Amino acid sequence: MKIGVYLCECGGNISKVVDLPNVAEFVKPFDDVAIIRQHSNMCSGAGQKLIIEDVKEHKLDKVVIAACSPQFHEKTFRGALEKAGLSPYVLEIANFREHCSWPHRENPEIATLKAKDLVESSVNKARLDYALDKKTIKMGNRVLVIGAFQNFSDGRLCRLYHFTQNGRCAG
Numbered sequence: 001m002k003i004g005v006y007l008c009e010c011g012g013n014i015s016k017v018v019d020l021p022n023v024a025e026f027v028k029p030f031d032d033v034a035i036i037r038q039h040s041n042m043c044s045g046a047g048q049k050l051i052i053e054d055v056k057e058h059k060l061d062k063v064v065i066a067a068c069s070p071q072f073h074e075k076t077f078r079g080a081l082e083k084a085g086l087s088p089y090v091l092e093i094a095n096f097r098e099h100c101s102w103p104h105r106e107n108p109e110i111a112t113l114k115a116k117d118l119v120e121s122s123v124n125k126a127r128l129d130y131a132l133d134k135k136t137i138k139m140g141n142r143v144l145v146i147g148a149f150q151n152f153s154d155g156r157l158c159r160l161y162h163f164t165q166n167g168r169c170a171g
């Protein structure tokens, strides 16, 4: 397996606090990590192009991006993976900005330690990722609850039923 790890500077938002070269050194000996890159703006056209070219040239199987919250650019990076010919679901994102550099800006050492933990977890998770199939399922109006207390699930379903159907609880 070949995993590419991409460390984003976010124009200094991350790199002014987290010691990215130190993180890269930490990641280097990990099994399966074939390539580590640092870039100023991974979400830019140039950043995405770097990923796409690496995937093709180095035949990467999985990608880990250490950048911002997946809320911002998970879609962007999934799109880049698709353009590179990979499943969009073999991507892991380590949130270095919101979880490390911003909350720990006064303590770069702690921010860097935390970043190492996050990227290690992401690489471990990436090893287990596999290409998922997208499926479209027709929705019905019946519900199956698996693994909840009966009273709890009944109560929630009654509320849902009242809310969505504006009628009585069917039990």
Ligand code: SF4
Residues within 6 Å of the ligand: 008, 009, 010, 011, 040, 041, 042, 043, 044, 067, 068, 069, 072, 073, 097
């Ligand atoms: S990917 Fe996220 S962390 Fe990196 S430059 Fe873009 S917004 Fe900043």
